[in-house]
Amino acid sequence: MKNTPNDPVAMLQALVRCPSVTPHEGGALTCVENWLQPAGFHCERLVFQDKDTPDVDNLYARIGKSGPHLCFAGHTDVVPQGDEAIWSHPPFAAEIKDGFLYGRGATDMKGSVAAFAAAAIDYVRENPQFKGSISFLITGDEEGPAINGTVKVLEWMKAQGQTPDHCLVGEPSCVDKLGDTIKIGRRGSLSFIITVDGKQGHAAYPHKADNPIPKLARLVERLTASRIDNGNEHFDPSTLAITSFDVGNPAGNVIPSRAVLKFNIRYSTEHDFESLKLWVQGHIETVKNELGGAWQVKTIEGAEAFITEPGAFVGLVQDAIADETGVVPKLSTSGGTSDARFVKDYCPVLEFGPTNATIHQTDERISVEELKATTRIYRRIIEAYFSTSG
Numbered sequence: 554m555k556n557t558p559n560d561p562v563a564m565l566q567a568l569v570r571c572p573s574v575t576p577h578e579g580g581a582l583t584c585v586e587n588w589l590q591p592a593g594f595h596c597e598r599l600v601f602q603d604k605d606t607p608d609v610d611n612l613y614a615r616i617g618k619s620g621p622h623l624c625f626a627g628h629t630d631v632v633p634q635g636d637e638a639i640w641s642h643p644p645f646a647a648e649i650k651d652g653f654l655y656g657r658g659a660t661d662m663k664g665s666v667a668a669f670a671a672a673a674i675d676y677v678r679e680n681p682q683f684k685g686s687i688s689f690l691i692t693g694d695e696e697g698p699a700i701n702g703t704v705k706v707l708e709w710m711k712a713q714g715q716t717p718d719h720c721l722v723g724e725p726s727c728v729d730k731l732g733d734t735i736k737i738g739r740r741g742s743l744s745f746i747i748t749v750d751g752k753q754g755h756a757a758y759p760h761k762a763d764n765p766i767p768k769l770a771r772l773v774e775r776l777t778a779s780r781i782d783n784g785n786e787h788f789d790p791s792t793l794a795i796t797s798f799d800v801g802n803p804a805g806n807v808i809p810s811r812a813v814l815k816f817n818i819r820y821s822t823e824h825d826f827e828s829l830k831l832w833v834q835g836h837i838e839t840v841k842n843e844l845g846g847a848w849q850v851k852t853i854e855g856a857e858a859f860i861t862e863p864g865a866f867v868g869l870v871q872d873a874i875a876d877e878t879g880v881v882p883k884l885s886t887s888g889g890t891s892d893a894r895f896v897k898d899y900c901p902v903l904e905f906g907p908t909n910a911t912i913h914q915t916d917e918r919i920s921v922e923e924l925k926a927t928t929r930i931y932r933r934i935i936e937a938y939f940s941t942s943g
Contacts, residue, residue, distance in 0.1 A: 559674045561928045562654065562921055564588065564667035566647035569656035573629050575697040578610040581629035581663070585670060585691055589614045592674045593681075594689070599709060601701035609694040609701035615715065616677055617686030623938050624688045624717035625669045625931075626703065626896055627724075628695035631658035632913050641916050653918040661912035664919045665723025665927065666691060672931035685939050688717060695892050703892040707899055719866050720902040721934065722893045725909035726885070731923050732878035732930070736904035737867060738787060738886040739894060740819045742855030743829050744796075747772065747837070750847040753810035765812040766800060768846045773798065773814065775836045781820065781829075787860055788821030788886050821886075822858045856894040860886065861901045869941065870903055873933035877926060905930075 564584075573579030586596045594614040602608040634644035634657045642648040642655035649655075658664075673687050690710070692702030710716055726734045749769050754762025773795060781791035797815035818829055830852060841848055861867065863884060874882050882905075896902040907927050911917045 559588075559671045561667045561671040561924050562649075564671055565654060565659065565664055565919075565924060568629060568663040568667055569647035569654070569658055570645055571629070572645050573631055573658070573693065574633050575630035576607040576609050576694045576701075577630075578693050579629075582610055582612045582691060582693065585629065585666060585689070586612055586614065588670050588674065589689065592616070592677055599706055601705040603700050606698050606700050607694075609692070609697075611693055611702055611706050612689065612691040613706055613710065614691075615686055615688035617683070620685060620718055621938065622686040622688065622715075622717040622719075623935065624690055624720040624900075625673070626690040626720050626722045626892060626902075627662050627666045627669070628692045628702070628892070629658070629663060629666060630693045630696050631661070631663070632696050635915060639915050644917075649921060652921050654921055654924065655916060655918045657917055659911075659917050659919045660725045660907050660909060661917070662723050662725060662906060664924055665725070665906040668924060668928040669721075669723055669931045671928050672935060676932060676935045680939075683939050686717075687935065688715070690720075692892065699892065699895075703895045707895055711899065717900050719938070720893075720896045720900050721870070722891060722896065722902060722904040723906040724891050724893070724904045725906040725912055726904050727906070727908040729908070730878075730880065731907055731926055732874040732880035732882055734885045735867070735870060735874070735882045736886065736888065736891075736893070737863065737884045738822070738860035739856065739858065739888065739890055740788065740791070740821060740886060741825070741858035742817065742819055742890055743826055744817045744853040744855060745815065745833060746851040746853070747814040748849040748851075749812050750849075751808075751810055751812075754808045756806045756808055759808060762808040763846070764808045765846060766809070768840060768844045769798065769812045769814045771840045771844060772836060775840065776816065776833070779836070781818065781832065782823040784821050785823060787884065788823070788858070791818060791820035791824060793818050820858055822860055825857055826852075826854050856890045858886075859894065859897045861897070861903055865941070866901055867903065869937050870905060870934055873937055874905070874930055877930045877933055
């Protein structure tokens with residue numbers, strides 16, 4: 554077996570120095586492939602495209618042909634760096650200062666990719682005859698449209714008979730200190746655009762117009778005063794956020810003919826897309842019966858809520874974290890969406906990675922010691938997974 558670098562700090566520096574702003578690969582996937590292939594992983598570069606979306610380069614790598622099959626899923630694309638002048642260290646230089654490694658993607662999530670790669674390479678070197686398979690699903694569009702990445706790689710894996718038994722997504726899950734949080738699910742996301750058409754008129758003669766604003770205002774009042782659900786054991790109550798109320802009217806003496814409302818619902822497993830559409834439609838019908846108006850409803854389906862129920866896999870990851878850090882992690886479903894929403898259709902999935910305090914920010918950074926500790930946790934997870942499953 555050829556010599557392969559397995560120092561997570563040097564590996565993360567190499568990744569950060571790749572300007573892989575989504576959807577550009579920037580050399581990052583090539584770095585990972587160059588580490589894994591000499592270690593015995595069979596690597597496939599999968600480029601997918603779709604109408605009106607950029608081509609996306611993805612990497613799938615696997616060692617072993619039998620089960621149990623543990624997959625690590627992550628991404629090497631990053632959000633734009635913003636104004637480089639206000640960074641204290643250049644965003645793609647991967648400089649280390651006072652124990653922190655600075656750079657775009659250091660925590661979200663090139664740090665996890667480097668840590669798991671280092672852990673897996675070490676494990677395979679020391680256990681060349683291990684029973685099972687380790688794979689990597691690394692995409693280049695998680696921070697983008699998420700159309701030509703994880704979704705299509707998972708479809709390809711299934712068609713190739715390579716669906717994993719369990720998956721760990723390396724998103725930065727921890728809040729205050731390493732090990733404090735594992736994501737065992739995510740809230741769903743559903744957005745609405747409600748349009749009410751009326752009749753334009755002079756503000757001095759409101760009886761000659763049909764003002765759509767009070768109609769939408771009544772709907773806002775009803776929606777924000779209503780409780781969607783009470784949550785459950787693993788989810789807080791669902792929430793609704795008004796994001797826009799617009800009439801496009803620059804004049805102060807004109808009643809507009811149209812008003813548009815936008816809002817988003819983040820919801821628990823007590824609901825799904827269809828039940829929420831019915832819930833919103835019920836409120837609309839009530840207001841429409843009271844005030845009339847011509848209503849149009851558009852929905853944008855983001856992601857369904859999901860949960861990986863606590864069990865052997867969750868317990869294994871919890872124990873690995875606690876053994877390394879002394880911290881018993883909280884099981885959480887908070888936050889936005891991640892590619893775990895796609896993986897959950899194929900196998901049980903968890904999210905665990907470093908602290909997320911600086912993700913998407915100027916001077917994004919990770920503690921060098923935290924990166925090393927994350928690597929040790931991943932190594933413990935790999936060891937426990939194949940010792941208990943083998």
